[in-house]
Amino acid sequence: MASRSSSESARRAGMSSTGRTVVPSDRTRKAMAKRLAARTSAMTTATLAQMTQRHSWFRALSADDRSWISIVARNGIDGFVRWFADDEAEPYSPTDVFDVAPRSMTRKISLHQTVDLVRTTIEVVEEQIEEKMPRGDRSVLSNAIAHYSREVAFAAAEVYARAAEQRGTWDERLEALVVDAIVRDDVDDEQLTSRASTLGWKPGSKLCVVVGAVGSSRALHGLRRAAEHAHLSVLAAVQSDRMVAVISGAALSDDASAVGAAEPLAEHFGEGPVVVGPVVGDLTGAPGSARSALSAARAAVAWPEGPRLIASADVIPERVLAGDRQAVEWLVAEVFTPLNEATGDLMDTCVSFLDHGGSVEGTGRAMYIHPNTVRYRLKKIQDVTGYSPTDPREAYLLRLAVTLGRLRG
Structure with a gap:
C-alpha cells in the first residue's frame, strides 16, 4: 500500500511510543515479547476468521485480495511483537505494517475498510492476550496493544493521505493529457474515451469546451469547485497562457444553455473574453468544439465591446476575417x-x-x-x-x- 518507510520515519515512530514506553526493562520486555511471538500464528488465524464473519466487504474480495489482507494482518501482529520488543538494532515503524501490500490496494480497499481491518485485528489480539497469555503479562500487554493500535491508526491515515496525494498528481497529469489531445485532435476516439473514463467522465454526455485566459495560481482548483457546485462534470488544464475546460451536465442542451451553464465558471478565468464552444453530442466531438472556442478566443480581440462570456458563434464575423x-x-x-x-x-x-x-x-x-x-x-x-x-x-x-x-x- 505504500513505499518502504525511511529509517527517519521509523525513528520518529519509535520516539512517539514503543514497547520501551510500557516496559522500560529490556530483559523483562524481551521475555514477554518472546512469549507473545509464540501466539502470532494463532492470532492471525483468529483475525481472518473474524474478518470473514464480521465484514461482508471482506467476503466479497477476490482470493488474491483476501490473501494480501491476510499478509497485512500477519504483518501487523508480527509488527506488534517487534514494536513491543523495541530492539534498537532493528527500529520498527507502524507504517511498515502496510508495506507488504502493493500500492494498488489503496484503490481496492478504502480507508474505512482498513480501519475495520485494524480494529478487528486489535480486538482479536486483546482477546488472545486475555485468554492465552500468562496472567502476569496480560495487564502490561493490554496497555501495550492500546498504544500500538493508536500508532497503527496514525500510520494508516498517513498511508492513505500519501496515496491520495500521489493519485491526485497522476490524475492531474492524465487530465492535462486528455485536454491536450482534445485541443490538438491527435488521438483516436477510443483512447480519448478510455482516458477520460479513468477520470470518472461519463460517456455519451453532451459537452462543450470553454476557453479563456489563465487566472490565479489556484484557478483550476476554483474552477473545479465551481463546476461541482453547478452540478457540472469538468476536465480542465492550463495550456501556456490560456485555460481550457471541457464541461458537461444536464443543463447543456444547446449553445445558449451552454453559455448560461458556464457563467459560474467565468470568474475563475483571467482577464479578457471567456469563449464557450458549441455543444456536441459526446467526447468524440470535443475537438470540434475546442477548435471553435480557440478560434473565437483569438478573434475576440477584434470585438472588445462584446460581453466577457460569449459563445464562439457570436464571434463568427471576426473569425471569418481572421481566416478561420x-x-x-x-x-x-x-x-x-x-x-x-x-x-x-x-x-x-x-x-x-x-x-x-x-x-x-x-x-x-x-x-x-x-x-x-x-x-x-x-x-x-x-x-x-x-x-x-x-x-x-x-x-x-x-x-x-x-x-x-x-x-x-
Whole structure:
C-alpha cells in the first residue's frame, strides 16, 4: 500500500511510543515479547476468521485480495511483537505494517475498510492476550496493544493521505493529457474515451469546451469547485497562457444553455473574453468544439465591446476575417444557403435593406413594395437564418454571409 518507510520515519515512530514506553526493562520486555511471538500464528488465524464473519466487504474480495489482507494482518501482529520488543538494532515503524501490500490496494480497499481491518485485528489480539497469555503479562500487554493500535491508526491515515496525494498528481497529469489531445485532435476516439473514463467522465454526455485566459495560481482548483457546485462534470488544464475546460451536465442542451451553464465558471478565468464552444453530442466531438472556442478566443480581440462570456458563434464575423475556414464554411452553410434557397425574394430584400442603411421605407421604395411587406420579409429572414437584419451586429454577419456565399458561386 505504500513505499518502504525511511529509517527517519521509523525513528520518529519509535520516539512517539514503543514497547520501551510500557516496559522500560529490556530483559523483562524481551521475555514477554518472546512469549507473545509464540501466539502470532494463532492470532492471525483468529483475525481472518473474524474478518470473514464480521465484514461482508471482506467476503466479497477476490482470493488474491483476501490473501494480501491476510499478509497485512500477519504483518501487523508480527509488527506488534517487534514494536513491543523495541530492539534498537532493528527500529520498527507502524507504517511498515502496510508495506507488504502493493500500492494498488489503496484503490481496492478504502480507508474505512482498513480501519475495520485494524480494529478487528486489535480486538482479536486483546482477546488472545486475555485468554492465552500468562496472567502476569496480560495487564502490561493490554496497555501495550492500546498504544500500538493508536500508532497503527496514525500510520494508516498517513498511508492513505500519501496515496491520495500521489493519485491526485497522476490524475492531474492524465487530465492535462486528455485536454491536450482534445485541443490538438491527435488521438483516436477510443483512447480519448478510455482516458477520460479513468477520470470518472461519463460517456455519451453532451459537452462543450470553454476557453479563456489563465487566472490565479489556484484557478483550476476554483474552477473545479465551481463546476461541482453547478452540478457540472469538468476536465480542465492550463495550456501556456490560456485555460481550457471541457464541461458537461444536464443543463447543456444547446449553445445558449451552454453559455448560461458556464457563467459560474467565468470568474475563475483571467482577464479578457471567456469563449464557450458549441455543444456536441459526446467526447468524440470535443475537438470540434475546442477548435471553435480557440478560434473565437483569438478573434475576440477584434470585438472588445462584446460581453466577457460569449459563445464562439457570436464571434463568427471576426473569425471569418481572421481566416478561420471552419467559420467560413459554417456561415455559408448555415446562413447564406438557407437565405439563398428561400422563396419570397428574401435574399433581394436582405441585400436591399442592408444597402439602404437599414431603412424600411428606402427598401420599400427601391423594391416597389409596401413598408409592411418589407417588415414581414425581414421577420422571415430572421426565421430562416436565425439572424435579424435590423440588429447592427447581426446585419454585419448577414452581409459577410452574402458576400462569402456569392464568392463561392
